[in-house]
Amino acid sequence: MRxxxxxxxxxxxxxxxxxxxxxxxxxxxxxxxxxxxKDLHEAVSPEYSAKIVSYFFQKGFLRDVPLLPDCQExxxxxxxxxxxxxxxxxxxxxxxxxxxxxWLEEHFPFISWKRIVFCGDKKIIHADILIxxxxxxxxxxxxxxxxxxxxxNLKETRYERVNSWKEVERLLL
Amino acid sequence: MRxxxxxxxxxxxxxxxxxxxxxxxxxxxxxxxxxxxKDLHEAVSPEYSAKIVSYFFQKGFLRDVPLLPDCQExxxxxxxxxxxxxxxxxxxxxxxxxxxxxWLEEHFPFISWKRIVFCGDKKIIHADILIxxxxxxxxxxxxxxxxxxxxxNLKETRYERVNSWKEVERLLL
Numbered sequence: 500m501r502x503x504x505x506x507x508x509x510x511x512x513x514x515x516x517x518x519x520x521x522x523x524x525x526x527x528x529x530x531x532x533x534x535x536x537k538d539l540h541e542a543v544s545p546e547y548s549a550k551i552v553s554y555f556f557q558k559g560f561l562r563d564v565p566l567l568p569d570c571q572e573x574x575x576x577x578x579x580x581x582x583x584x585x586x587x588x589x590x591x592x593x594x595x596x597x598x599x600x601x602w603l604e605e606h607f608p609f610i611s612w613k614r615i616v617f618c619g620d621k622k623i624i625h626a627d628i629l630i631x632x633x634x635x636x637x638x639x640x641x642x643x644x645x646x647x648x649x650x651x652n653l654k655e656t657r658y659e660r661v662n663s664w665k666e667v668e669r670l671l672l
Numbered sequence: 673m674r675x676x677x678x679x680x681x682x683x684x685x686x687x688x689x690x691x692x693x694x695x696x697x698x699x700x701x702x703x704x705x706x707x708x709x710k711d712l713h714e715a716v717s718p719e720y721s722a723k724i725v726s727y728f729f730q731k732g733f734l735r736d737v738p739l740l741p742d743c744q745e746x747x748x749x750x751x752x753x754x755x756x757x758x759x760x761x762x763x764x765x766x767x768x769x770x771x772x773x774x775w776l777e778e779h780f781p782f783i784s785w786k787r788i789v790f791c792g793d794k795k796i797i798h799a800d801i802l803i804x805x806x807x808x809x810x811x812x813x814x815x816x817x818x819x820x821x822x823x824x825n826l827k828e829t830r831y832e833r834v835n836s837w838k839e840v841e842r843l844l845l
Contacts, residue, residue: 501796503796584793584796586796590773590786590788590789590790591785591786593769593770593773593774593785594770596769596770596773596790597766597767597769597770600763600766611792612763612764612766613763613764613792613793614792614793615763615791615792616763616789616790616791616792616796617763617769617789617790617791618788618789618790619784619785619786619787619788620757620786620787623674623676623757623759623797623798623799624796624798625796625797625798626796
């Protein structure tokens with residue numbers, strides 16, 4: 500079974516890094532309640548919104564993002580049993596490509612470079628399962644979509660949902 | 673129709689850059705005849721072989737590779753008519769990721785970042801046609817493979833072959 504796994508907000512807690520970064524930079528910022536059901540950049544005024552989006556285009560920003568709970572352990576178990584690929588839509592931010600690669604190498608050293616995909620549109624990806632936080636990536640997906648819960652997708656109801664890596668473990672292992 | 677197109681030795685004349693680079697560095701090197709039916713690094717002694725392989729791991733090496741004849745013009749026509757993706761197995765050489773992205777941006781500015789894929793194993797790619805110089809990438813491919821002629825694949829007989837971008841144009845446009 501081939502399982503494709505997204506990175507941002509599925510393995511890497513990128514939104515939380517951006518939230519912390521914003522708070523540190525400005526001394527204020529959205530609370531966790533403020534970002535319920537939306538993207539971080541939608542929870543601030545337009546002026547700050549562009550700033551938040553720009554973080555992700557900066558070289559280095561995604562290199563030291565914290566991990567989501569339990570993802571290393573569960574992905575390792577999945578990797579041993581299934582054909583796991585990491586599939587990240589990184590191409591919009593070309594300066595993030597190296598950051599993402601070396602972040603994976605650091606935190607998931609067991610994942611071969613053969614199993615890493617950086618793309619734009621995920622419609623070209625062929626897998627049995629796709630674990631992703633963005634419903635838009637399921638639109639053309641022919642396998643079983645698993646929506647990984649993130650603050651911005653809390654209002655999405657169209658897809659089977661997993662709330663944590665422990666839940667993924669119970670479901671697939 | 674979705675057409676996936678490889679980069680090295682299909683769009684980018686990477687082997688010729690490496691051959692020229694070797695000659696400039698050493699004052700000698702394989703001739704075009706020497707590399708008939710084999711990879712460049714197979715046409716030199718083991719000592720030099722490792723050196724040639726290492727070129728591709730150096731940051732900057734793939735940034736200024738020359739283009740294969742007619743590829744810009746024909747890919748543009750294909751892009752206008754079909755769903756073209758560029759699919760490069762770049763992940764083994766993480767320092768080539770930026771080089772490859774900005775090389776594409778320079779020479780194929782009409783290609784959206786959404787249509788670029790850098791991967792390891794191409795078995796995860798779902799397309800109707802794959803134009804590639806490496807027969808190994810066709811092993812799990814379910815669409816129509818088109819083997820783009822390169823010095824190293826001249827002895828390959830299992831796949832439909834295209835010898836130039838002009839031939840691709842006649843075949844697909």
